[in-house]
Amino acid sequence: MHRDPMLKESPSQTAGPYVHIGCLPNLCGIDGVYPEDLGARMYADGVRGQKITVRGRILDGTGSVVRDALVEVWQADAEGRMPGGDPRGPADPAFAGFVRRAADPETGDWTFDTVKPGRVPWPDGRLQAPHATLWIVARGINLGLHTRMYFADEDAANDTDPVLARIEHRGRVATLLAQPEGPDAYRFDIRLQGPDETVFFDV
Amino acid sequence: MGDGTFFARDRGRHPPALTPDYRTSVTRAPARAPISFPPSLSEETGPVFGHDLLGPLDADLIRNFARPGHSAIGPRIFVHGRVLDETGRGVPGALIEVWQANAGGRYRHKKEGYLAPLDPDFGGCGRTISGADGSYAFRTVQPGPYPWPNGGNDWRPAHIHFSIFGSGFAQRLITQMYFEGDPMIPLCPIVRTVPTAEGIDSLTARLDMANTLPMDMRAYRFDLVLRGRRQTLFETRPEGG
């Protein structure tokens, strides 16, 4: 059975500069409405896998840091299972798979703790390289930007990844690689424009 | 649950990245076209939020920040509708988060400098989760229009920001709801980033006198449409399954 689209998707509008009020109210001083902000923690005690910390900044076309961005992360657990209904079986119950973070309003830095994701299958059964999906909204961004963070220390897996293989300009692959910076720590900067513009995806 | 992959996004439905009349987009719009790929499990799945997330006043912006015995100032309204997908089915379990200015057009935010006063009884955030048929509702006060720095005499029409999670991360959407009959709508550079008049119309809530609560609050009706899934297996589940 097959259904065709009959309605049209609601058009996107920018999240604007006050996105924190709705998405991270405790962070912006609106206390007491929700007990905690959504997406506060990627994992609970007892999570399986290698715990890592990712740090980064988002830069605009002038090289200025974007201080008002909101970033959401969605990724597999250490075994490559997706929380939220993986048809192959349940993910690590201590792993949420989702965090939401704001760029620091002064420095623009943002960070999250997670575990290094396992490999998720492509529709044809091949394995994708370890990656996290990132979704970025901010003032001046009209439609949320989807990108992926891969790991620079996963050369063999990256070389056969079906999504990275779609990037014809091979020099741009590097924009998707988080770089190790110390034990269990990675840096991933996102450039919205310019010669090193991050690869964004239409998924 | 990944029970079918998504229809390709009709990007002509959405604002382009670069919209120079909305000036901030000039330095934040990616210059290169996004690279497409068919959704995998990473995009077909998404975080699941249960009703246990919600507190009793989460969907009541009139009272969820108010001091005991007080309520927010402004025209009381009830906003309701359904979250649908492109195939017309209701989307159950969709987390909807909203935020808005108060009735004077002032946000409760450090970066906000408009001279209209804060309302001590209004925070400006709320959330709810759609029911089995995709229906949702929340109570609030109608927000005021406000001026914003964009190089000219630009004012935002009254609006409520919406963030919606469907069942897959590929459906993630943030948009804004406007109010039927507001003469500020066609003047706004952010509204005008939407490429079609029909698209703007679809973001405009309708006054719904039939559902107005007499002597209490007017109702506005606003439906949201998320991307739909192409069914790849036999459809054995009931509506909303």
Ligand SMILES: [Fe+2]
């Ligand atoms: Fe706004």
